[in-house]
Amino acid sequence: MDYQTILYDVRDDVATVTLNRPEVMNGLNGQMRLDLTHAVKHAPDDARVLVITGAGRGFCSGQDLGDRRSSADIDLERTLREEYEPLLNAIYECPIPTISAVNGPAAGAGANLALAADVVIAAESASFIQAFARIGLIPDAGGTYWLPRQVGFARAMGAALFADKIPARQAAEWGMIWEAVADDEFAETVKARATHLAAGPTVAYKNIKRALRQSYDNSLSDQLRLEAELQGKAGKTRDFLEGVMAFMEKRTARYEGR
Template identity: 65%
Template sequence: MEYETIRLEITDGLAVLTFNRPDKMNALNTQMRAEIAHAVKASGQAARALVITGDGRAFCSGQDLGDRANAAEVDLERTLRDEYQPILRAMYESPIPIISAVNGAAAGAGANIALAADVVIAKESAYFMQAFAKIGLIPDAGGTYWMPRTMGFAKAMGAALFAEKITARQADDWGLIWECVADDDFDAAWRKRATYLANGPTLAFRKIREAIRASLDSSLEDQLALEARSQGECGKSRDFSEGVMSFLEKRAPNFEGR
């Protein structure tokens, strides 16, 4: 697929997907949603880590309300099912770790696509906003799933009801994201984290993601069994052998991602 609303660059095992409608604050239209879903899937096959970020002053401002002539006649259930859910499933099911590098405003569905990543790193001047209630809607694109699991029930409820901006610093303090970084250090910070993931033990990273997610709904016994199975698989990998050898030889590991 040739992309018109995003850019996808893959170098040295690292894929960088950039939302590329800066004149619209990277608002999501039908074409863009299809391209994002395709690019996330393609990255999972061609790279060992993926970064999602935005061009210009916004990460993503959410749904492009001018995408259709009469917004009141849009079938929102169909739009979510056929256009947003493929993005979220592609991210959740991706075999590689995903970082959201939030460079600016992340509002509505844009905020929730950011939160669907494994790790969220935000520029200090960025913000998150569950803007849905301002137009008579509920948080979607996974917002009601991710927010209570990250920053807790009380903060999630307030964010949804009041639809106020949450600064990157607040998001960091509340546990909504992994890291808030000074604007001048932002690009170097996310690239350093992404490079680490792209050069790391890919199987172990995949099993870590699966185990942490499963823990939210598992009993202790189920989680212990999952850990044992996953550790057994990791223990048979080339990267485990390399990790042990590098430790014994006092050198940096050279992981192959298998």
């Protein structure tokens, strides 16, 4: 598909989506949300890992406030329900591992877009800002869902109320993201992480995602039953057989993702 606001590249079983409006710090307009949703939904047909990153010096500045002629033209409820919700659900429900490679500032909806991925890797110069209160809004794009789960209630509340910039290193210490890496190591680290997952047991990854997410709502008994169900399915995959054989033969497993 000929995308207008993103770049889409597939190589070595890794699909990379690059937000490509660097002149506005990759601000999210209607077309970018459409392009990104389409790319995320189709990535599993092309690859075994999805990476989302930004062009230029920023990851994403959030909602492009210049996308409407005036504040009176903005129907935020409609925009969130009809444009953001499908996008965030597509990322959340993506059957392959997803990585947000945060190369620079991620603000507002851009920060929460990043947090929607399975793993967030950020350059040390990057930062996360729940900027909504600065313009009289509440965190959206999943912010009120991700933050309490990742950093706890007190830090989520402070981040939302004060709208302070949270440097990548602090975000990693809080558990908001997986890791913060030196800027000069960022690209290679993301590549290595994505390559590792692309060569891994894809079905197991899908079931890991499901099991961990459902654990928030399950009792222990329910979770143990779910583990048994998913482990039973994993045990019937070719990747499981390959993993056992590789272990017995003391060699690196060659997973096919099925």
